[in-house]
Amino acid sequence: MNRFKKSKYVIIVFISVLIVSALLVTTYSSAVVTKVGDGISLVDRVVQKPFQWFNSIKSDLGHLTRTYDENESLKKQIYQLVVKSNEAESLKTENEQLRQLLDMKSKLQATKILATDVIMRSPVSWQQELTLDAGRLKGVSENMLVIANGGLIGSVSKVEDNSTVVNLLTNTENADKISVKIQHGSDVIYGIIVGYEKENEILKISQLNSNADISVGDKVTTGGLGNFNVKDIPVGDVVATTHSNDYLTREVTVKLTANIKDLYAVELVGNS
Structure with missing residues (x-):
C-alpha cells in the first residue's frame, strides 16, 4: 500500500514538473518570438525607408512632369487664342476701313479712284511713308491723293510699275504743299x-x-x-490759331480726321 502511494506521489510530481516546464517553455518561446518579430519589423522598416523615399520622389517627379506638360499645353492654347484674336481684330479693322472707303467713294469728286492695299510700312519710316501694291500699270500717277479711315492721309510721292510710295501727312519733312480750305460759317479760307x-x-x-x-x-x-486737285476730302478739325510776331501771318493747327497708325487698305484719287 505504501509503495502505491509513493508511486502516486512520484507521478503527480512528474506531471507537475512537466506542466511547469511546458508553461516556462511556452512563455520563453513567446517572448523569443516577440523579440524576433520586433527585430524583423525594425529591419523591415529600415529596409523599406529608401524605397518609400524613392517612390515619393518618383511620385513628385511625375506630378511635376504632368504639371509642366499641362502648363506647356496651356501656353500653346493661350498663344493660339492670342493669334486668333489678333487676326480677328485685324480683319475687323480692315473691314471697317473698306466700308469707310466705299462710303467715301460715293462722295468724292474725282475722275480717277483706285482702291489698293498697303504692302509695306517700315518701322524706321512709320510716320513718313508706306508702300502700296498698285503702280503705274494700274493707272497710278504722282498727282494723286491718298485716303483711308475717313480722311486724307497723304499723297503719292513715287510711282513704279507695280508699286507706289505714299508720303504721309505725319511726315515732319512734308513738302508736297497740299492746298486746303477752312470752313468758318459762310466764309472759306484757303x-x-x-x-x-x-x-x-x-x-x-x-x-x-x-x-x-x-x-x-x-x-x-x-x-x-494746285497739283493735287481733288477737293472736299476731309482733313481734320481746327484746334488752334496762332499769329506771327508782326501779326501779318497766321498758322492754323489741325487734328487729323484719319487714324494713320493702322492702315491696311487705301484709295488713290485724282483728276487727270
Missing part, C-alpha cells in the same frame, strides 16, 4: 499744309488767303488747287 508737329500730333497750315475769323472746331478739307 491755305497750304506746311508741316506736322509730332509731339502734339497736329497738322500745320499756313499761307492763308484771308483774314477772316477761324474758330476751334472749324472743318478743314482739301482745297482742290
Whole structure:
C-alpha cells in the first residue's frame, strides 16, 4: 500500500514538473518570438525607408512632369487664342476701313479712284511713308491723293510699275504743299499744309488767303488747287490759331480726321 502511494506521489510530481516546464517553455518561446518579430519589423522598416523615399520622389517627379506638360499645353492654347484674336481684330479693322472707303467713294469728286492695299510700312519710316501694291500699270500717277479711315492721309510721292510710295501727312519733312480750305460759317479760307508737329500730333497750315475769323472746331478739307486737285476730302478739325510776331501771318493747327497708325487698305484719287 505504501509503495502505491509513493508511486502516486512520484507521478503527480512528474506531471507537475512537466506542466511547469511546458508553461516556462511556452512563455520563453513567446517572448523569443516577440523579440524576433520586433527585430524583423525594425529591419523591415529600415529596409523599406529608401524605397518609400524613392517612390515619393518618383511620385513628385511625375506630378511635376504632368504639371509642366499641362502648363506647356496651356501656353500653346493661350498663344493660339492670342493669334486668333489678333487676326480677328485685324480683319475687323480692315473691314471697317473698306466700308469707310466705299462710303467715301460715293462722295468724292474725282475722275480717277483706285482702291489698293498697303504692302509695306517700315518701322524706321512709320510716320513718313508706306508702300502700296498698285503702280503705274494700274493707272497710278504722282498727282494723286491718298485716303483711308475717313480722311486724307497723304499723297503719292513715287510711282513704279507695280508699286507706289505714299508720303504721309505725319511726315515732319512734308513738302508736297497740299492746298486746303477752312470752313468758318459762310466764309472759306484757303491755305497750304506746311508741316506736322509730332509731339502734339497736329497738322500745320499756313499761307492763308484771308483774314477772316477761324474758330476751334472749324472743318478743314482739301482745297482742290494746285497739283493735287481733288477737293472736299476731309482733313481734320481746327484746334488752334496762332499769329506771327508782326501779326501779318497766321498758322492754323489741325487734328487729323484719319487714324494713320493702322492702315491696311487705301484709295488713290485724282483728276487727270
